[in-house]
Amino acid sequence: MTPYDSLTRRWQQSSWLAEVCDRAHSKLRNHSHGDLPRWKSTLEKLPAVETCAELDHPAPRLGKPHGGKEVLREQLMGLHPWRKGPLQLAGIRIDTEWRSDWKWTRVSPHIDLNGHRVLDIGSGNGYFGLRMLGAGADFVIGIDPTLLFVMQHFACRHFSGDIANYVLPLGVEELPEGPAGLDTVFSMGVLYHRKDPASHLERIYSLLKDGGTLVLETLVLPKGEENLLIPDGRYARMRNVWAIPGAGRLLGWIKEAGFSEPRLVDISPTTIEEQRSTPWMTFESLEQALDPSDPSKTVEGLPAPVRAIVIARR
Numbered sequence: 001m002t003p004y005d006s007l008t009r010r011w012q013q014s015s016w017l018a019e020v021c022d023r024a025h026s027k028l029r030n031h032s033h034g035d036l037p038r039w040k041s042t043l044e045k046l047p048a049v050e051t052c053a054e055l056d057h058p059a060p061r062l063g064k065p066h067g068g069k070e071v072l073r074e075q076l077m078g079l080h081p082w083r084k085g086p087l088q089l090a091g092i093r094i095d096t097e098w099r100s101d102w103k104w105t106r107v108s109p110h111i112d113l114n115g116h117r118v119l120d121i122g123s124g125n126g127y128f129g130l131r132m133l134g135a136g137a138d139f140v141i142g143i144d145p146t147l148l149f150v151m152q153h154f155a156c157r158h159f160s161g162d163i164a165n166y167v168l169p170l171g172v173e174e175l176p177e178g179p180a181g182l183d184t185v186f187s188m189g190v191l192y193h194r195k196d197p198a199s200h201l202e203r204i205y206s207l208l209k210d211g212g213t214l215v216l217e218t219l220v221l222p223k224g225e226e227n228l229l230i231p232d233g234r235y236a237r238m239r240n241v242w243a244i245p246g247a248g249r250l251l252g253w254i255k256e257a258g259f260s261e262p263r264l265v266d267i268s269p270t271t272i273e274e275q276r277s278t279p280w281m282t283f284e285s286l287e288q289a290l291d292p293s294d295p296s297k298t299v300e301g302l303p304a305p306v307r308a309i310v311i312a313r314r
Helices: 004-010 015-029 036-045 069-077 100-110 127-134 147-160 197-207 247-256
Strands: 087-089 092-094 117-121 139-143 165-168 182-188 208-220 260-269 294-298 306-313
Touching: 004 015, 004 139, 004 165, 015 165, 036 147, 069 092, 087 147, 100 127, 100 208, 100 260, 100 306, 117 127, 127 139, 127 165, 127 182, 147 165, 182 197, 197 208, 197 247, 208 247, 247 260, 247 306
Parallel strands: 117 139, 117 182, 139 165, 182 208
Antiparallel strands: 087 092, 208 306, 260 306
């Protein structure tokens, strides 16, 4: 069921990667999630198709179109909710909660991934890894502790074949200590979920080779605000948002972690067109997290989400 053996073959001289894959195998083998049998059954019932991967598209196209679309759509809905995308699996377009292609459009002009060994922290189902491969990465190691997203990734691999994009059921704290010698580490939509953001940035620093690149995307305060917001309770209905800095303070954190040349390359408000409910993610989304009388604020009365992208070097 797990494709991680082929990952170790892509970088055979790395003992660090071999240990990562061993931990991922063990985590899957011993996982006790109550929905795991149902998700496995869904994967086993996916139809045999001709595999293919056309990655340089807003919705990467995985697998040749399949005739039984209604049955396939129902099977893929068994892995609901789909959050990162869009994706096209065997001719079925999955309209995910996030228009992740919009974020990729903001990130991609500022990076060169040709031949890079990449780690994607908080990868979700691996959507960004597909885009990274399409941009020339050698391989992408995605990690995400949410088991459903790993199952969605396995569904994608069913249609794509053995491409060099992987999602492992691990959190960053479960990775072995470096040095790992990675060329690029992405951390997108993760930092504000960490109780200790400094430790998160230092851990990324330790995993990169000298000259390696950090690509960080995270919540910040609106332009011109340089305080530190520590929500008392929820933020935009999220329970685990610990701290939101101003952009200048964020750059300072990155420098303090040892990085050089941090560049703020984008700062954009998150809109209800970019993050929303869809038939593939039917729960409440950003619209329900904003004040209906003042969308510049969350329902808690805090500044509405704004996201910054920073590129830095080790």
